[in-house]
Structure formats: C-alpha cells, structure tokens
Amino acid sequence: MNVAVAKTGKGRAVSDLFTSAEGRLPGSSAVTAVRREAFETYERLGLPHRRIEEWKYTDLRALVGEVLTLAAAPDAAALKRAADAVKAHAIDGARKLVLVDGVFAADLSDVKALASEAGFKTLRETLDKDAGLLKTASTDAVIALNAAMATDGVVLSIADGAKLSAPIQIIHIATASSASAFTRSQVTIGNDARATIVESFVAAGSKAYQVNDAVIVSVGNNADVAHIRLMDDAPDAVNVSSHFVTIGANVKFNFFNMTTGAAVSRLQGFITLAGEGSELSANGVNLLQKTEHGDTTLVVDHAVPNCVSREIFRAVIDDRAHSVFQGRIIVRPDAQKTDGKMMTRALLLSDEAEADNKPELEIFADDVSCGHGATAGALDDSLLFYLKARGLPEKQAQALLIQAFVGEAIEQIADDGLREHVIGIAEHWLERRS
C-alpha cells in the first residue's frame, strides 16, 4: 500500500505514513514526541525538489513522488533470504552487523565476536532511554523523515586506543518489495583508535523498495579510520543516505562511496574537520546505467586551521543515466592553512547520458590553498582504437579504459583488501554491461 505524501503540507495532520507506523517505532514517550516533531517538519517541507538549492539536480518529488509505507518486520522466510544475501556480500573476515528491512537481525550478525573490540547496541535499545540520537542540526526534509521513522540501527563505540583487528561491516538488506526502511546508526571512534567501517546496501529478491539511512560518525584525536560505503540496491529501488561526520585532531579519515545500484540514489555527506592537523580523503565512484539517477553530495567543512582534504570523484554514465556530484568545501574564518582539493570527472558512455558537476568553494580565511576541477567527456577514440587494433573487442577495450578511469578514485582506498574488493565490484559491473 502506498501512502501519498503531503506535497504542500497544508491542511493535513500527521499523515497515514506516520500514524500507521507509529506502533512499530521504538522509543519512550519522550522519543515519540521528538519523532512527531520531526515528522511535522518533514510534512511542512515535503520531499525535496529542484527549487531547493541543495536538491536542484535530484528532485525527489519528480523522481520518487511518494514515500512508501514501512516494511513489515521480516519473517522467517525473509530472514532466510537475507542470510543468503549476507553470504554473498560479506567482506572476508569482517564482523557483520545486519539490518533486514530496517530491523537489526542478531542471528545474522557477529555480535559476540565484536564484543571484545567494540561496544555495541541497537538503536532500538538506546531509544528506550534517550531520544538524542534522533536529533541532528540538519533542516533537511529527508533527515527529518529519517528521525521520525527510524526503526533501528547500530550504535557502535570504539574505545580510546582500540585497534580493530577486522573491519566492521554494516549490511542493509531489503527483502520487502514496495516498502520502505528507515535506519539510523551511530559510530563513535575514540582517541588513538583504528577502525574500518564498511556499509553495504543490497537487495534479497526485493523490488521497488526505498531506503532512508542516516549515519552519525564522530572521530576522536589521532584516530585512523576507513569508512567504505557500497550501495548496490535493486535497480528499481530508492536509496537516500545522509552521513554526519565530525573529525577530531590529527586524524586520518579515508572515505569511499561506491554506487552501483538503485534507480534513484543520493548520498549526502556532511563532514566537519573539527580538530587541527587532520587529513580527510573522501572519494567515490558512481557506475550508472539505464535510467538510473545517482547523486553524491559532499560538504566538507574546514572548521579549524591546518587540515587537508582531498576529494576524487568519478562517474561512469551509460544509456540515459544521470550522475550528480556536488562538492562544497567550506573554509571557516579561523581555518587558516587549509589545503582542500576536489576533482570530479564524468565519463559519458552514451549521447543521452547526463552528468552534473557542481563544485563550490566557500572560503572565509585568507591563507589557504583550495581548488577544484570538473570534467565530463566520452572515452578517447584514439585510445580505444589502439586497444582494438591490438585485438580487444569494443566492449573489452571500453572496459579496460573505464577501469583505468575509475581506478583514479578507487586507488585512494588505503586498505589493500577493500581496494581489491571495490575493483572487483567495478569489474563485475563492467561484465554485466557487456
């Protein structure tokens, strides 16, 4: 059943979407009040549309239209399908935390193995006491909707000085078709800690579903963090995800996003460099085909002096697909000696493919080194011919050049194993294409 979203927000009380879900939304009465308020905010704003500057290229009203009702809690059959999907998508050696249709699945997760290295709770558990996790400073409608509707998530804390021996992989699995899942997670990484967090979004036989996820990350001083997000949702799914990342001093933060799925997707990352001497490497690849729409929006906020940020983004766009990259670098008045660079390139594989690149620098300090570049173009014919003249068929020649193109972003992944894993995802996408 679909529930229409109030497009004007006028004259409507809290809609069916919320009231029908309310009984399933965890939390004390204080939490319920926060949720109601968040939902009212969402109702007032409605889904973002092109007249909202941040959403100019990703008009959710036009692309998505309506928010689907909450998926039912997974039954045994759904969990069985999810178990197969976990097997197919688990990273070797990683500790898995699995959310099925927005509900934490303990039986599919490695809670025990994780316990010795990290603190873990579900969002559901934390909401028994405290609504804090539902509150963010954002005024974005999809984030308000997430706060109102979040059913579950993982809440991780990695202690000061802890060095995780294996990645933690949060796997979001959709088993329910034509339904939505709302998840919200928090990852707190202590001083001097080292951690690798992987997020995966996959389908288990489901179609036309919607995912709205939020992740709140805070990183202590001197930490070394890798955060890899792999979004391979069903080709007719919607995925809207928001990251809020706050980084302490002298941190190395290595972020990578890979988009290979969903009909409509947006990852919006809000990353604040809040401690001096930190290095942020935030990179991504969108591989899009058919009529897919993939949006990666990164806002990097240099709030303090002496930080370095590097962003390398690549989009490969086939058929009538549409890729969006919005990158904003903000340098606050105090953030002298900021070194921020951003480079985005789009490869158009068809005449009807579309790329929108919107790099923005907002610089309020005077002693900084910042820059950006954006290009869009087709494969180089002379390179293609060289490869073909040496025996590579057209698609294979293209694949080699596309791999090289996305390789410029993928090689930024610091961890060897994960880098190889992501290269494998790109290869698989290219094989599917030919």
Added chain:
Amino acid sequence: MALLEVKDLKVRVEEREILHGLTLTVNEGEIHAIMGPNGSGKSTLSHVIAGKPGYEVTDGQILFRGEDLLEMSPDMRAAKGVFLAFQYPVEIPGVATMNFLRTALNAQRKARGEDEYSTPDFLKKVREVSKSLNIPQDMLKRGVNVGFSGGEKKRNEVLQMALFEPSLCILDEMDSGLDIDALRIAADGVNALHSPKRAMVVITHYQRLLNYIVPDVVHVMSKGRVVKSGGKELALELEASGYAQFEDAA
C-alpha cells in the same frame, strides 16, 4: 594467394581524397618498404588497413588472404594477424602494460578459437621477448606507454609484435626517434620475426633502416599513389636524388 592485396584504393578524410587509387600486393615471406614524402599518405594507408575510424573508403578493395578486410572490425583484423606498429603510439594511463598485453593476447587467441595463455606461460613469454628487445621489466609495470621515451614507445610496439606473432606486420616509421643502438635492437627483433609465413611492410624515410631490414621490394608513394616499385637499390637511388623525379609521375 597473396597475403595482402590493396586494389585501386581510394580514401577520403573529411571530404578530402588522400589515397587516389592505390594498389599494392604483398606475399607471404616478403619484406616491402614504402618510402615517400611527408603527407603522401603512408600512415593513411596503414590506418585504413588496421581499421581506424574516420577514413571513408570510396573505391577499391583490401583483401587479406582473399578475405575482405574492410568488412572486419579492427580487433578481428588483429586476430586474423594484421599488426600495425604505430608511428605515434598513444599513452594509456591507468592501464598497466602487463595487464594490457595479457588481455590483448588472450582476446586474439579467443577470437581464433585458441586456448588462452595461463599466467605462468604468459609471463615466461613476455620475459623472453622483452629480454631480447632490451626492455626492462619495470617498464611493463607502468601504464601503457606512460612516461616512455619516444624510443621506448617504439620498442614497446615491437615487443607487442613479437608477442602477438602476426602474419602481416606494418611498421610505420619504426626508426624515427630511435638511437643507433636501439634501432639495431629493434631491427634485430623485427628480423627475428621474419619467416616464410610472415610479411613485413616497413614505412620509412631513411635508407639506413633498410640496411638492417633488407626489403625485397621498395615502393615509392607520392600524392596518394604508388608511383614506382623496384628492388632495394631503389632506396639508395632515392637517398641520392630525392623524390622530385616522382612528383610529376603522381
């Protein structure tokens, strides 16, 4: 049957006719040299044989072992045994040379219905060939031709030729940019490939190369045609008197 037969070939580029009815026959085991002034159409001919897009064949034929080459995609031509060593090899950043060599070799073998090389067999073969051409292994770890000197690029072309074992090798100014030692090494590489089953077409401006790779036939091209063919002494004659005598004939 001839290995390569170019018959009365007319080719246009961007509305301008470059080849005006060119005829050339190359048999197995033969070495042909093509000489001719800048802009006479030598590279154009080699590109059309290899299947480069952007050339419009308005008349004539190219047969390879009797098959219509113009009907085949460039990769198919390569699999059939046509190899063009480019005058200006391109750089392909991000595509490791080794990966490229293996992918190309196996693609050709697959197209011919042959088994792909195993990794150890492939590595062994590359090592042998690169050693004989004096190509250091670490060059092969870089992107294809990326950061190679002009001479290194040319040697990389000869390396590929040796690896793919084509039956028709077209060498477009292989000697330009090579120092004297590199020229000898590359020429030795080409000569090592020479066999009764394989033909070479050597495009050059300099008689010197033909001291190393001795042609059976020398052709003079001018203004989009072959205007004279003869034995290897023709190259010496050209060296002495230039192309002026042929300009009128064209």
